[in-house]
Amino acid sequence: MLSYTIRRIMMVLPVLLGMTVIVFLIVHAIPGNPAQVMLGQQASKEAIEQLTKQLGLDLPLHIQYLDYIKNLVTGDLGVSLHTKKEIAEEIWPYLAATMELSFVAMIIAIVIGMNAGIISAWFQNTWFDYTAMIFALIGVSIPIFWLGLMEQWFFALQLDILPSYGRDNVRNPVEAITHFYLIDTLIQGRIDQFVDVVRHLILPSFALATIPMAIIARITRSSMLDVLRSDYIRTARAKGAKMKVVIYKHALKNALIPVITIIGLQTGLLLGGAILTETIFSWPGVGRYIYEAIGTRDFPVIQSGILVVATIFITINLLVDLLYSWIDPRIRYR
Amino acid sequence: MLRKGLIATFSLLLVLSMALAGCSSSSSSDDILVYGRGADSKSLDAAVVTDGESIKVTKNIYDTLVDYGDDNTDIQAALATKWDVSDDALTYTFTLREGVKFHDGTDFNADAVVSNFKRWMSGDGEYYYYKSMFGGFEGDAGHVIKEVKALDTYQVQFTLTRPQAPFLKNLAMPVFGIASPTAIEKHGDKYGENPVGTGPFKFVEWKRGDTITLEKNEDYWMEGYPKLSKVIFQSIPDNQSRLNALLTGAIDLMDGVSPSDVAKIEGEADYQVFTRPSMNVGYLGLNVEKGPLKNKLVRQALNHAVDKQAIIDAFYEGQAEPAKNPLPPIIAGYNDDIDPYPYDLEKAKKLLKQAGYGDGFTMELWAMPVPRPYMPDGKKVAEAIQASFAKIGVNARIKSYDWATYLDLARKGEADSFLLGWTGDNGDADNFLYVLLDKDTIDSNNYARYSSDKVHDLLIKAQSTPDEAERTKLYKEAQEIIHEDAPWIPLVHSKPALGAHSKVQGFTPHPTGSDKLTKVYFK
Numbered sequence: 001m002l003s004y005t006i007r008r009i010m011m012v013l014p015v016l017l018g019m020t021v022i023v024f025l026i027v028h029a030i031p032g033n034p035a036q037v038m039l040g041q042q043a044s045k046e047a048i049e050q051l052t053k054q055l056g057l058d059l060p061l062h063i064q065y066l067d068y069i070k071n072l073v074t075g076d077l078g079v080s081l082h083t084k085k086e087i088a089e090e091i092w093p094y095l096a097a098t099m100e101l102s103f104v105a106m107i108i109a110i111v112i113g114m115n116a117g118i119i120s121a122w123f124q125n126t127w128f129d130y131t132a133m134i135f136a137l138i139g140v141s142i143p144i145f146w147l148g149l150m151e152q153w154f155f156a157l158q159l160d161i162l163p164s165y166g167r168d169n170v171r172n173p174v175e176a177i178t179h180f181y182l183i184d185t186l187i188q189g190r191i192d193q194f195v196d197v198v199r200h201l202i203l204p205s206f207a208l209a210t211i212p213m214a215i216i217a218r219i220t221r222s223s224m225l226d227v228l229r230s231d232y233i234r235t236a237r238a239k240g241a242k243m244k245v246v247i248y249k250h251a252l253k254n255a256l257i258p259v260i261t262i263i264g265l266q267t268g269l270l271l272g273g274a275i276l277t278e279t280i281f282s283w284p285g286v287g288r289y290i291y292e293a294i295g296t297r298d299f300p301v302i303q304s305g306i307l308v309v310a311t312i313f314i315t316i317n318l319l320v321d322l323l324y325s326w327i328d329p330r331i332r333y334r
Numbered sequence: 335m336l337r338k339g340l341i342a343t344f345s346l347l348l349v350l351s352m353a354l355a356g357c358s359s360s361s362s363s364d365d366i367l368v369y370g371r372g373a374d375s376k377s378l379d380a381a382v383v384t385d386g387e388s389i390k391v392t393k394n395i396y397d398t399l400v401d402y403g404d405d406n407t408d409i410q411a412a413l414a415t416k417w418d419v420s421d422d423a424l425t426y427t428f429t430l431r432e433g434v435k436f437h438d439g440t441d442f443n444a445d446a447v448v449s450n451f452k453r454w455m456s457g458d459g460e461y462y463y464y465k466s467m468f469g470g471f472e473g474d475a476g477h478v479i480k481e482v483k484a485l486d487t488y489q490v491q492f493t494l495t496r497p498q499a500p501f502l503k504n505l506a507m508p509v510f511g512i513a514s515p516t517a518i519e520k521h522g523d524k525y526g527e528n529p530v531g532t533g534p535f536k537f538v539e540w541k542r543g544d545t546i547t548l549e550k551n552e553d554y555w556m557e558g559y560p561k562l563s564k565v566i567f568q569s570i571p572d573n574q575s576r577l578n579a580l581l582t583g584a585i586d587l588m589d590g591v592s593p594s595d596v597a598k599i600e601g602e603a604d605y606q607v608f609t610r611p612s613m614n615v616g617y618l619g620l621n622v623e624k625g626p627l628k629n630k631l632v633r634q635a636l637n638h639a640v641d642k643q644a645i646i647d648a649f650y651e652g653q654a655e656p657a658k659n660p661l662p663p664i665i666a667g668y669n670d671d672i673d674p675y676p677y678d679l680e681k682a683k684k685l686l687k688q689a690g691y692g693d694g695f696t697m698e699l700w701a702m703p704v705p706r707p708y709m710p711d712g713k714k715v716a717e718a719i720q721a722s723f724a725k726i727g728v729n730a731r732i733k734s735y736d737w738a739t740y741l742d743l744a745r746k747g748e749a750d751s752f753l754l755g756w757t758g759d760n761g762d763a764d765n766f767l768y769v770l771l772d773k774d775t776i777d778s779n780n781y782a783r784y785s786s787d788k789v790h791d792l793l794i795k796a797q798s799t800p801d802e803a804e805r806t807k808l809y810k811e812a813q814e815i816i817h818e819d820a821p822w823i824p825l826v827h828s829k830p831a832l833g834a835h836s837k838v839q840g841f842t843p844h845p846t847g848s849d850k851l852t853k854v855y856f857k
Contacts, residue, residue, distance in 0.1 A: 030739075033742070036742055047460050082376070083527065083542065084523055084524060085524075090542075093541070094543075149574055149575070149578075152574075152575060152578045153578065156578055156582045157578055157581055157582060160582060163582065163584055164575065164578045164579050164582050164584060165570055165575055165578070165579050165584060166544075166568070166584070170368055170545055170547075170566050170568055171366045171368065171566070173545075173547075279571055279572060280572055280575055281575065282544070282568070282569070282570040282571070282572075282575060282579075284541060284542075284543050284544035288543050289542075289543060292374065292542075292543050294736070295736070295737065295738060296376070296738070297738060
């Protein structure tokens with residue numbers, strides 16, 4: 001297990017390096033000179049040239065890349081061209097906001113999605129199964145953008161029971177410590193604010209959870225069906241074991257492998273969906289941080305932001321692989 | 335069992351959200367105004383910003399020497415209580431308000447004014463507005479301000495190299511807000527995140543991409559003002575989400591209401607709509623250096639081919655009037671005698687034939703990717719114009735880029751024709767005609783790359799003529815030539831709408847597009 005883990009971690013390094021090359025090239029392929037954008041449309045040519053030089057943007061691309069990698073290795077994500085602040089420091093509140101949202105969304109997706117899948121499998125071809133799978137089908141194909149606006153319209157505008165945007169009540173803002181507001185409000189014993197934060201989380205996290213929830217439900221169902229058809233389960237059922245026992249004691253662990261893979265993948269994809277959700281719900285997350293940086297051609301922020309997100313994605317996949325091989329040791333030797 | 339579990343989960347969520355609904359925003363205080371808008375600011379250093387979203391905030395942090403009226407661009411006292419202008423219009427002596435303090439506790443006085451002007455004049459930073467309003471930086475040939483000196487603690491004297499008619503109107507622009515010299519020195523290149531002025535509100539916090547919080551300046555010089563204890567500028571990029579936020583009471587005032595949503599807000603009992611006086615122009619620029627567009631007759635033909643009223647009815651819900659000049663009618667110098675090019679396809683075809691393009695031609699039509707007050711939906715307007723052009727055999731290919739690229743490439747003259755617009759900064763004709771259509775401003779805001787020596791001479795003369803009647807005459811003449819040369823198809827002067835809760839009182843939308851919230855209060 002240990003050697004597999006090490007091997008698996010070593011494999012991540014070239015992937016990360018490849019990532020940096022791709023991100024660097026894409027970012028530099030975006031048309032528009034950051035110096036121009038920073039100085040505004042009316043800036044003089046001399047001022048733009050001067051700033052371009054100052055930012056090192058006049059150097060050959062490979063030199064710029066090497067500088068970038070050198071800094072990265074020392075943990076330096078660079079400085080935002082725009083705010084002149086360290087990105088490593090600046091990105092954290094946004095990252096925390098996205099992580100909080102994604103985490104809650106994933107919990108919702110797993111809890112509801114897996115349970116729906118399990119029940120659908122057990123009661124295969126019943127009304128519950130059909131209804132759940134129709135919802136799952138709608139769930140995977142529904143555009144988050146539309147769903148988000150519908151949620152706002154129904155829960156915020158018509159019923160007026162939930163806030164339609166943001167992380168907290170701006171009139172009574174949360175004082176950030178860790179920047180995970182659920183934690184921060186609890187540390188400070190501000191139950192009123194905690195409730196506020198939970199209320200703000202509900203709509204965007206459900207919007208974000210919809211697709212993974214639907215996929216998890218479908219995968220759990222089909223995986224569970226496979227397992228339920230196997231001999232040992234049939235034996236258990238024939239012996240009159242209760243559904244709960246059959247599923248949770250015998251079937252679940254075996255049915256879980258594809259589900260875990262899909263959960264890992266979906267968690268990664270969630271980060272992509274988060275950008276849309278963050279836009280509709282004005283959620284100050286890393287998606288919007290990068291999006292705004294693209295608008296101002298803030299190269300260091302774009303490339304470091306994407307890299308951070310990509311690293312999280314790769315890390316999640318790594319963890320899934322490791323978990324996978326722990327559940328089913330045969331996988332390690334493939 | 336499991337089914338029960340699932341039902342229980344759903345019920346729990348529903349109950350939870352219902353229960354939590356009861357605890358909603360009970361702690362909100364009534365004198366905090368949340369101003370919802372489409373984008374965040376870029377910097378809060380008033381002198382370096384050029385975007386409206388930054389100015390909206392800085393206008394409330396800083397005061398200028400003189401200010402505009404509440405709903406017009408007439409000049410009134412602000413940090414300067416009075417001013418004397420010499421007969422040759424070359425010397426301006428300002429008497430400053432006494433006892434005013436910057437938010438950091440330092441004194442506002444003549445030295446602070448001199449220090450601010452020295453900073454801008456030096457041209458060390460990119461003080462775009464200083465450069466464009468005052469003809470360059472210190473040492474430049476066209477620089478208008480020869481000297482700024484403190485006569486005593488509360489008297490400042492400006493000496494000009496030549497008379498500049500809109501001088502006071504320029505000084506009133508929010509970008510010339512007087513900042514604390516101590517704070518500028520203290521924060522260096524991070525000053526833009528730590529702004530200190532003398533204005534009605536003090537800067538508290540900036541969460542990038544999210545909120546900017548300002549609080550009441552308790553020592554504000556205007557007796558009894560400001561009324562609000564806090565102002566929070568909240569960026570909500572999506573128009574529909576912003577509207578939802580308004581209608582759920584999460585924000586109190588909403589900027590950038592889509593014309594199609596105006597009726598909806600008006601239909602709600604507890605909400606009101608504010609209409610900003612129109613001081614803008616939306617237009618289709620025709621690059622006079624490109625292909626068939628080099629020919630004046632072609633440009634005139636295209637002018638005849640656009641049905642402006644139809645565009646207004648379709649995309650502005652009537653919240654605009656058709657434009658015939660680059661200037662909106664509220665600006666002094668507007669030439670109302672100009673006959674607009676009527677929508678006349680036959681005439682257009684005839685002109686094209688006369689120009690040698692009887693079989694038509696192909697060109698690019700650039701559509702703005704972002705909504706702006708003067709152009710709520712660039713893509714749809716572009717499509718409408720494209721359809722019109724097709725009727726006279728002109729095949730317009732619609733192109734669009736992200737906003738920064740769009741401006742960058744258009745500025746370099748890469749667009750054949752492009753949708754754009756302008757909101758006036760100071761209510762002066764110079765701020766439209768010179769800035770947008772003078773040969774000096776090619777490679778800057780003159781995206782049509784229109785160059786006319788006659789127009790240039792008129793505009794420069796108007797700049798240095800103190801006599802308003804004479805200036806009006808010069809501007810009218812310039813508009814005639816521009817109309818004839820047709821470097822643009824002027825489309826509309828829109829009336830941008832804002833939505834607000836009915837408890838918001840004392841708010842007057844300013845024609846410049848940025849509002850001072852000093853007098854706003856809650857009913």
